[in-house]
């Protein structure tokens with residue numbers, strides 16, 4: 001993948017960009033996938049927070065409620081496949097994150113799965129380990145949970161910038177918990193090399209895939225990642241609060257001891273044995289009764305991926321974010337925004353984050369004008385690009401409206417910019 005300049009030297013004119021957008025959309029192999037989603041004429045660039053509704057979901061949920069629950073009732077646990085939904089749907093997510101079958105189980109929130117992964121990782125780490133490394137720029141929940149996990153296991157937590165992990169890991173490190181894509185800046189961390197560095201020091205790698213799964217290839221099996229977690233309501237479009245997932249590397253599963261060994265993870269749940277014996281394989285990542293309505297909404301949502309490869313999603317994501325940056329350079333008055341998303345494709349996820357004075361009010365105005373992104377404290381405008389349903393015309397319109405909003409405001413410079 002090539003490096004691209006953040007802002008081209010001679011910005012194209014607005015009308016040229018609109019023509020280019022139309023040409024890019026006409027040549028887009030994923031253009032028709034947009035029809036699989038319920039969308040309107042809003043430019044929706046917040047799929048990195050809550051993915052749009054896939055068309056397959058409402059009908060499926062209506063059937064689950066009316067027939068599977070309403071008519072079959074308790075029989076649905078077996079006859080409708082409810083009991084096995086966590087691992088069945090895990091197998092459907094697996095190819096999107098580079099995992100083979102039997103390595104992913106769906107259920108609980110990301111936060112809960114972080115707890116299972118970090119404590120489970122510490123329990124598998126070598127004796128004499130004294131610390132857990134946590135991505136210093138992490139989404140907050142990871143840090144909170146890691147600190148609690150450390151207190152419970154008698155270890156210390158040390159925050160480390162992802163780029164420094166290879167230098168900072170020692171033989172005393174049990175696990176490192178790292179975000180694959182930074183939620184704020186959209187920076188993509190180098191999963192293969194960080195994982196390899198952790199392994200060479202004898203530590204386990206735990207990756208949070210919330211902002212990468214469904215947006216770019218992850219390669220969990222190929223890179224020997226030990227444990228991973230992720231949510232399903234962003235690029236996987238599972239719906240508000242849809243369940244998260246846990247990945248445990250095949251070779252570790254026999255040693256994985258969940259800190260939440262609920263009855264669903266028992267080898268024989270219906271034996272109601274007072275003694276605990278873990279199930280084989282990834283089933284030991286389950287906890288209690290699965291959240292069936294949300295799980296089955298997610299399963300229907302995953303149909304939007306039929307015939308779509310994650311590689312073509314990645315290619316479109318990079319093209320969209322490049323094009324958006326080019327449109328921002330052309331439409332936005334100079335000095336009003338500063339991109340904090342890496343220009344280098346190798347370090348970019350699927351969002352563009354722009355520092356901007358008064359970002360909260362600017363985003364409110366964008367939303368009023370039909371462009372939905374989001375705002376992150378203190379001064380970041382986030383624009384998420386979901387290649388399954390975002391068009392190049394969306395990218396051009398979003399940048400144009402941003403330019404109109406900022407052009408209409410009194411002069412203010414982006415934090416950190418010279419002019």
Ligand SMILES: Cc1ncc(COP(=O)(O)O)c(C=O)c1O
Pocket residue numbers: 109110111112139141142179183208210211231244
């Ligand atoms: C990187 C990251 N990790 C964890 C979470 C929290 O997930 P949950 O609310 O499912 O626990 C989020 C939520 O957006 C996130 O972006």
